[in-house]
Amino acid sequence: MVVIQGSVALQGAFLVAFKQLVPEHTVTVLKGAIKIRVKHFPSIFLAANTISGIVLGTDTALVLAWVGFMTSWTYLRFYKIQPDLSTASTGNNQLRGDASETFAFSYFWPDVIQPPVAAIADGIYNALVAIRVCTPFSAEDVEMGNEQATARGEGGLPNLLNHGGSKHGRSKQEEAERRRALALKALDQRLHAAGINNRPQAAAPQSSEPNGNIDSGPSTSESADGNQS
């Protein structure tokens, strides 16, 4: 009596989704002893389940892992509607599926066997396109997909627990704000220096100049503080 039960398919599917979203994130296990990139997770998971299924006899986990992996990849590649991250506009620019090259089927496998897997996968894909099950990816789609992938890589997404300490933890906005704050500080310092330089020269000809300078000093520093906080 075979009982199919358990969340093994869910685990496989989540790993594929992680690979799509943050492929270059490095996870360190055992305090730095083992470093694994997220893009290798699905293949490690499948290998572990396959070996366990053959050796230990947990065949339902094996079947569920493979089926979960295939279902998730097919859905994410061809059917899921992706929000557009690379441009500033929202809502209407939604594309279907993720045509980027790095999410192709062959990239899930180790480098050694990628060319033969790519050949087989391309063959199946072309056959499906020929019988009109799949709509072919145009060059535009592939480009859009690649753009989305780079936009994701530059940190438009929430980050995981930040094990590997990768740079992708900071989002674009935070970076921009940091730079803005630094620029304001530099400007403030320059104004201050310019103000100190101007005061001895301006004090002699006009008496209103020092007042003007003193008034402008606190107001600029106040505005700078307001922006920085």
Add this chain to the structure above:
Amino acid sequence: MQWRINIPPLTRVLLVLLVVLSVSYQALRYGVDYTAGHYLALIPQWALFTPWVYFTATYSEQNILTVLIACATILYGGKYLERAWGSQEFGKFLLVVTLLPNVFASLIYVFFFAISQNDDLAYVPWPAELPYAMGKKLLTQQQLGCHSRLGSIARCLSCCL
């Protein structure tokens, strides 16, 4: 504790569902009847009569270790993906990834039974009705033949009719 606030809504629902269904599965198996697992878990032949199991089988776990692993999966996966995609998209993804693998896995197993004709794996014990099941098996064997593919598929399915 801070973690309570940080779990997105759909993930919370799933975690509760996981715990409730796993406990219910154990309660059914050990409290009510040892064969009652088919109300929550996916047994390919029974699933046609209890169609909700294509969804609940993923969330009713067998032992405490797998419950913990599933908890961790849903917690970390759900936290990240629900924030990245939004609750609706995450919900759609979850439906696809829960239902379709169960359906395909059960199809694969039925096919495997048909090929291997291994009756020990195919039959679901239902103690009170065992003579009835045997009778049906003999009848279909007579009608369709022991050695044909159709006959063996019919044998697999007939045990629950």
